[in-house]
Amino acid sequence: MNLSCGCRLSNVHDAVQDAEIPLAVLYPAHGAEHTEHFGPYSLDVAKDAAPAAGVYPLVVISHGHSGTPWAYRQLAKHLALAGFVVALPAHTGNTRTDNSLAGTAANLANRPRHITLSIDAVLADAVLAPHVTRHGVAVIGHSIGGYTALAAAGGIAWSGPYERKSEHAGPEPVPVTPDPRIRTLVLLNPATFWFIAGSLRPVNLPILMRTGEKDEITPIEHAHKIIEGVGDPSLIEHKDIPGAGHFAFMSKFPPEMTRPNFKPSQDPEGFDRETIQPEFFADVTAFLKRTL
Secondary structure, three states: OOOEEEEEEEEEEEOOOOEEEEEEEEEEEEOOOEEEEEOOEEEEEEEOOEEOOOOEEEEEEEOOOOEOHHHHHHHHHHHHHOOOEEEEEOOOOOEOOOOOOOOOHHHHHHHHHHHHHHHHHHHHOOOOHHHEEEEEEEEEEEOHHHHHHHHHOOOOOEEOHHHHOOOOOOOEEOOOOOOOOEEEEEEEOOOOOOOOOOOOOOOOOOEEEEEEOOOOOOOHHHHHHHHHHOOOHHHEEEEEEOOOOOOOOOOOOOHHHOOOOOHHHOOOOOOOHHHOHHHHHHHHHHHHHHHO
16 A cells, blocks of 8 residues: 555644744655645645554754745655654744744744654654654754754854844853754755854764755855864765755745745746755655664
8 A cells, every 4th residue: 555644733832932833743644645735835645644554763844934844845745755754843933924033042942942842742642653763863954944953963052142132242052952862964055153163063963964056045154164063074965056045945835925025935047946856855865764
């Protein structure tokens, strides 16, 4: 029997933030898929279907600034059908519907904690937990989601004057408790503004990194900071995609959201993000299968 993409929705309470974190989980399942709508995004899934027999690695995807996990829905579904359980938290306070904490030190602290809470929630789910391996977790992060992944994996972050809203505010450490269950990272045009010299040395695990040649938001210098700063740079597999911009690794947006004044829906002239998806998905899948 062919696998389908199961989908379970829940809310995870963050006691520190005193907020609810919407969490979707996609997973290998048996059941008929139907088109479901998640805000303006749609995906064919088998909602609340029984998980397929087996035990699967867990992957958490951390979305970008003012974003949504559904912007990575095609990657998430591809991974679910390839034999992964994929957790999609929405970082409350830094989403498309609630961006109230953007640019704050609180957001820098909250995001990595949301990763840990999402892992906890999946492993506590009576339906899914028997089908999730306990041998390690992967985190995929785009843009500030890349920061989130690195911080959750042990990178030491610092907030600065921008987050403190004062040009006289010196850097202060961001309170993050690293999650030792994280065993591998996939970083997509990662943002590293909050890491200083020595900050990334504790990160010593396999990393697949993809950047866009024409990314003007987190240009190639951010990737170089990671390569030069982590504990073992030989563990990094990096490729810079010719012609790609900052949003190239996101799913194509619905037609009603695709317009010039909505930058995430736009690619640099002459580039179409859909052309890189098959190879990109295959690279991520193969990397996760090797490292989890």
